Amino acid sequence: MSTTPVERALSYHTRTKHRLDRYARALGYLDWSTQPDPFRTFEGAPRLLLPLRASGLTAAYRDLYRPGAVPTAAVDLESIAALFELSLGLSAWKETRGSRWALRCNPSSGNLHPTEGYLLLAGAPGVPAGLYHYVSRDHALERRATLDPAAARALAGLFPAGSFVVGLSSVHWREAWKYGERAFRYCQHDAGHALAAIRYAAAALGWSAVLLDDLGDAELSALLGLDRDADFAGIAAADREHPDAALLLVPAAPLAPTALAAARAVGASAAEVIRVVAGGAWAGRANALSPSHVDWDVIEDAALATWKPHTEEPAAAPEAALPPLAGGVDGADGTPGAGALASEVIRTRRSATAFDGHTSIGAETFYAMLDRLLPRPGVPPWDALPWAPLVHAVVFVHRVRGLAQGLYVLERSEAAHERLRAALAHPFDWERPEGCPDHLRLYRLSEADLRGPAQIVSCHQEIAADGAFSLGMVADFGATLRERGAPWYRRLFWEAGVLGHALYLEAEAARDSGGRVRATGIGCYFDDVFHELCGITGDAFQSLYHFTVGGPVEDVRLMTRAPYEHLEGERREPDPR
Structure with missing residues (x-):
């Protein structure tokens, strides 16, 4: 029986991993009579x-x-x-068949x-x-x-x-x-x-x-x-x-x-x-x-184990200065142009449910998306988190024009390089892609068609193989918890969620000649299958969230309604679509 909060957090994480021969414990069915009200x-x-x-x-x-x-x-x-x-x-609002x-x-x-x-x-x-x-x-x-x-x-x-x-x-x-x-x-x-x-x-x-x-x-x-x-x-x-x-x-x-x-x-x-x-x-x-x-006692125990006391967190060590983010114009370098309003991008963001299996993006678009994942002073969303990056990305590149298919890693902090290189223990290439911006710490680990493994890793979901790329977010895990305390278990997941949100908006805003793209988060993945593919053993690094970006396939069975059409009078506004 685990005793310390850190041991309990680590035990929860191990217990709730999906595995090829079994998924983490759940009811196995949906009891619609007890579905919680989504509005408090x-x-x-x-x-x-x-x-x-x-x-x-x-x-x-x-x-x-x-x-x-x-x-x-x-x-x-x-x-x-x-x-x-x-x-x-x-x-x-979405509607179909009376729902x-x-x-x-x-x-x-x-x-x-x-x-x-x-x-x-x-x-x-x-x-x-x-x-x-x-x-x-x-x-x-x-x-x-x-x-x-x-x-x-x-x-x-x-x-x-x-x-x-x-x-x-x-x-x-x-x-x-x-x-x-x-x-x-x-x-x-x-x-x-x-x-x-x-x-x-x-x-x-x-x-x-x-x-x-x-x-x-x-x-x-x-x-x-x-x-x-x-x-x-x-x-x-x-x-x-x-x-x-x-x-x-x-x-x-x-x-x-x-x-x-x-x-x-x-x-x-x-x-x-x-x-x-x-x-x-x-x-x-x-x-x-x-x-x-x-009642899920294991969740209650995880919540108690990761309960945060008042702390005086030390200031993060300054990261190396990065060049300003590219502005560009629509379609020129993959970055959103002046015509894309922030409110429009934010309100039209959707989670893709399927990808078409052929839409690609250019390397410039791909690099621009990854660049938004690096912290810069005064730049959202990373300036909201007062700690240096602890979550990195291992990327399956499927359909990126100008970039070979294969497995890549994006280091979001220079300080993580040696530890990440030791943790990704397979004899990888660690080569910098030609044309990649110098400040973007992206390395090609191996060149291969990994659409099949990407799909298997993400609980056999085709969406992980049918997009332009997918990725696993690998956190500096065991040492962080043991040195900073069990509450950091939650904070590592928060950082992964922030990273995913940045990718959501970047996909929604992207202007690329290969076609429109969208993103979706993937919470269902086989933790240790992914770790084995990366050469990760032990708990020094762990994957906390998966993500994928590609050409969306719209579900024509669903009808879309404006968010606040049910509100009357002056509070109403046009459908942002």
């Missing part, structure tokens, strides 16, 4: 209906990657509404959406001071705690001028209902996607965002009201929310060093912030999400 609400909490304003944002997608290129929007009702619309809001379900700007494993979002602010025009819960279905904020003027002033004194906090939590049962024990992994992927979605939406408003890195889970739980048992009375423990993370949103771009220091200061004053919020006038009772549940 708090009955009795006053509602603030948000206007639909995302379509009015004029920021170009490519300008999100140019520090200072997007003018800073005022923090008010309309800009806060746009932030939530572009991060955690609905992006469409209807919502898609959101933040992707989710199985479209099950365990992630809940909260807003804490000292007040802004149109938004009174308090703590709010966001309901994506209704594009509304439920005011959970109202702060009086004195409390609002006290909170304002603890935050940088004009800044506010967006918090995230997870309902693990929403994923466990379908995926069983492996669901805890997927909740962390989704938290990472949500962090990235918020950072991109903030960038479209000219704002910055940084993780409140020091904050402990008990502090975040108190801050978001998740520990208020009376407000969750009458619902099962499985319907409760687990604290994930919080971002400090700062109305400035790029993020100044003083803002990062301010995020540390907010973390240091967490007890005072909690005292102010706890003293507010609270309202609302959480709805039950499911009439009955299956």
